[in-house]
Amino acid sequence: MDTVSVEQATELILERIKAIDETEEIEVEDALGRILAEDMRSEFDNPPFDRSPIDGYACRSVDIAGASEERPxxxxxxxEVYAGAYTDREVRKGEAVRIMTGAPVPAGCDCCVRQEDTDYGEEVVRIFRPEKEWGNYCFRGEDFKAGSVLMKKGSRIGFVEMGVLAGMGRGTVPVYRLPRVVILTTGDEVVTPGDPLLPGKIYDSNRMLLTGRLTELGVRPSLVRWVEDRPEAMADTLREAAQKADLILTTGAVSVGKKDIMHEALKMAGAERVFWKVKVKPGMPTLFSVYQGVPVLSLSGNPFGVAAIVELLVRPAIQKMKRDDSVRLVRVKGIMADTFPKPSKGRRLIRAYWENGMFHLPKGLHSNGVLASMIGCNCLIDMRPGDPELKEGAPAEAILL
Known part of the structure; x- marks a missing residue:
């Protein structure tokens, strides 16, 4: 199948992308952003005892019912009971226990008095205000009860969830494993950053761009490699990568030039071609195949084309594989603060910055091979086929990065 719409391309990819079913047990401290593979049920009440929320004195409310400044x-x-300590003593009529925030409330007490409402006495304390029954008193299980399901299978673990898991006494947590994504960049003209830049060469920005964006989406690539512009070399690398990948991303060599080797390499490897070319600019020559059950998405070599197709097609794939709705595409509407002077014959994405409902265009070129003007941008304006130039004050819609 050739030349599909963005929506068709997305559907064809997602039909062949599998949600990760394998699970692993990891440390809670490493679980940020991961997806729970089981319900999390509490095994005890938290707090596991009645406790004081203040520094002061635990006592019986009936004993201090008439307390005042004039008649303490x-x-x-x-x-004295501090947080982390415990006492078996039962407080009786006329008695109090010096207590600190978080400490267990002794038996016999039904309130805690703020130390500011006392004379801070050590052997005998004078109390200047009454306190109601159960005043300044936190009950056992106030946070959660034993047997409660606090987090459902499929929930995303954020910083709050990490805190709750720790409060449940969990040192480890079962999660779905992360997708194994392989990045293969092509081009005899590219050089690894840090190496000398020889005549006719450019640095390989796509490798870092893809690695960085996947990491932001919660996936650390399992393999990143440059492959020379020979179809045999790419076919061999695809065979190797498919043994340990859930998704393979390649950049470059997807058009019709003499060095555009991906078509031949995929054929040599025995891959099934699903589509070639997507009706969008940049990223039109995107090629999608399946090799030994592993989806292979081949992007153009132009950096802005790579950045755009990652958002349109790779991001939904990552969302499905990770079972993580936090990486879903989010669209916003706004008003153009600047003018984009070119009408759109086909679908086109334009880099921009969205703030307070306004779309601002960056200074510099909007060419497919230009990446620097994307610095500071946080969205891609989505121009539809036949849209006229986007004038200042015109409405527009964009995908948030």
Missing amino acids: VRLKVVE
């Missing part, structure tokens, strides 16, 4: 109530301080 005197209570005998029989013990």
Whole structure:
């Protein structure tokens, strides 16, 4: 199949992308952004005891019912209890326990008095205000009860969830493993950043661009490699990569030039071609194949084309593989703060910055091979086929990065 719409391309890719079913047990401290593979059920009440939310004195509310500045109530301080400590003593009439925030409330007490409402007495304390029954008192299980399902299977673990898991006493947590994504860049003209730049060469920006964006989407590439512009070399690399990949991404060599080797390499490897060319600019020559059950998405070599297709096609694939709705495409509407003077014959994506409902265009070129003008941009304006130039003040819609 050749020349499909963005929507058709997305559907064809997602039909061949599998959600990861394999799970692993990892440390909670490493679980940020991961997806739970099981319900998380609490095994105990939290807190596991009644506790004080203040620094002060635990006592019986009936004993201090008439307390005032003029007529303070005197209570005998029989013990001190700090957070992390515990006492078996039962407080009786006329007694109080010096207590700190987070400490267990002793038996017999039904309130805690703020130390600011006392004279801070150590052996005998004078209390200047009454406190109602269960005032300044946190009950056992106030946070969660034993047997409660606090997080459902398929939930994304954020910083709050990490805190709750720790409060449940979990040192490890079952999660779905991350997708194994392989990045293969092509081009005899590209040089690894840090190496000398020889005449006729350019640095390989696509490798870092893809690695960085996948990492932002929660996937660290399992293999990143440059492959020379020989179809045999790429076919061999595809055979190797397919043994340990859920998705293979390639950049470059997808058009019709003499060095555009991906078509021949995929044929040599025995891959099934699903489509070639997507009705969008940049990224039109995108090629999608399946090799030994592994999806292979081949992007153009132009950096902005790579950046655009990652958002349109790779991101939905990552969302499905990870089971992570946080990476879904988000669209926003706004008003053009600047004018984009070119009408759109076909679908076109334009780099921009969206703020307070306004789309601002960056300074510099909008060419497919230009990446620097994308610095600071946070969206791609989505121009539809037949749209006229986008004038200042015109409405527009964009995909947030």
